[in-house]
Ligand code: ATP
């Protein structure tokens with residue numbers, strides 16, 4: 001490709017709204033441009049990288065027996081209603097006004113729809129179906145460039161099996177394929193246990209990249225390798241204290257005290273002596289959730305335990321249910337279901353709200369005063385807590401999710417009536433898995449991990465071009481002719497070459513652009529070396545430069561690539 005005739009609008013300055021390196025560099029290299037919040041156009045250079053990633057994904061998916069589909073993005077809404085996901089996705093789902101259509105945010109429904117009635121017998125399975133398709137999600141806060149877009153490319157795959165063992169096998173095939181894909185892309189990733197409870201599944205893992213720009217939080221044990229999304233991560237923590245003697249329950253006037261901090265300051269107590277109360281609504285029913293002191297409710301764990309659609313109660317609901325506002329709610333006298341974090345199981349002498357504004361209750365003994373309470377692990381793990389596997393200290397950091405493999409089970413096949421007949425002639429719902437990769441996220445994460453102060457550093461696998469030829473002075477006929485010859489030869493040999501043949505920019509500008517674009521090898525054709533029949537070759541990653549005779553250039557390229 002000749003730069004003089006190409007659309008590669010590089011930028012010298014850091015674009016205004018870009019903060020993270022991949023976003024800045026993808027804009028500066030002219031690979032992408034924003035059309036609207038969370039909606040990006042891929043320009044020719046960027047799209048070349050997308051095609052390389054999707055090629056790797058296709059090869060690895062085909063290698064595990066995947067069959068490629070191409071499903072419509074425009075879906076009849078009624079299919080989404082059959083699985084209740086119009087409600088579950090809520091505002092994330094894009095609706096087509098005046099038509100009963102939605103833009104697909106994922107494709108479980110449509111794949112299951114196609115399996116229904118066609119995959120009828122145990123003999124028709126296993127199946128692995130995949131596609132690489134645009135997804136639409138009305139993300140409330142699109143950010144970090146293509147990492148969280150409202151329109152993005154996903155490889156989504158679905159497996160159809162007749163048994164749990166079959167699903168386990170399909171799942172492990174995907175696990176292997178995903179490792180191959182990310183290894184081949186040159187991404188440093190790790191795999192974490194993830195949430196699956198709410199989806200009715202039985203196992204789920206996420207492929208993650210450590211990054212400050214990440215919106216997922218991961219607990220990680222350096223010692224034993226335990227890694228889990230904090231949505232599901234476990235740790236060992238000290239139980240709330242149980243004193244020898246339980247005091248009597250007493251109502252205390254606490255004017256204007258609303259938060260745990262205010263309560264601690266007012267009563268001169270420690271936060272571990274408090275039971276924090278939160279009201280959630282699970283499928284329409286109120287549930288009081290009690291946590292120790294300043295522990296946070298883990299809503300993913302909570303949803304997995306309660307099942308169905310779980311949300312925090314609204315202020316007016318709290319008042320109706322308890323007679324008090326948030327900050328004055330507590331377990332004593334509460335008339336609905338109560339669950340608490342395991343930490344509180346044996347606690348006594350606790351303080352909590354009195355279900356009466358401006359009052360709290362002290363001396364609560366969980367066993368004596370809240371006997372109906374059920375206990376679960378409901379916490380959000382924090383850094384420094386103890387690993388449940390090896391007793392070392394856990395680290396907690398931000399990460400970007402690149403991919404997700406998920407044992408769905410029968411949630412979608414049951415909802416859509418996709419059943420099969422087994423050897424004995426009995427009918428069962430098909431057992432499914434679903435497996436996603438965000439293609440643009442792979443690209444952005446590669447850049448996040450491979451850049452320096454000058455620009456991107458591509459490895460040959462994902463690089464838009466392997467070689468960039470820089471003709472330092474196109475006004476020199478000799479340079480122009482030799483460069484063209486080189487460009488044609490290398491292209492004929494099968495290398496992907498981008499030739500900076502522009503005659504209206506300075507040599508310095510070309511050097512900077514080449515470093516910014518970051519192709520693995522640069523070949524510099526300049527007056528001085530060319531006089532001796534030589535060119536300079538530079539490895540972008542190491543900055544290693546050598547002057548090579550034109551007749552040994554091919555060997556040198558082979559060696560360096
Ligand atoms: P997240 O938790 O980041 O919102 P998700 O759990 O909603 O992701 P899945 O539904 O599992 O994501 O989608 C599969 C993959 O699609 C993700 O692993 C991610 O790589 C990618 N992906 C999801 N949402 C977006 C988005 N808004 N922009 C770009 N890629 C996305």
Ligand code: MG
Pocket residue numbers: 206401404
């Ligand atoms: Mg996910």
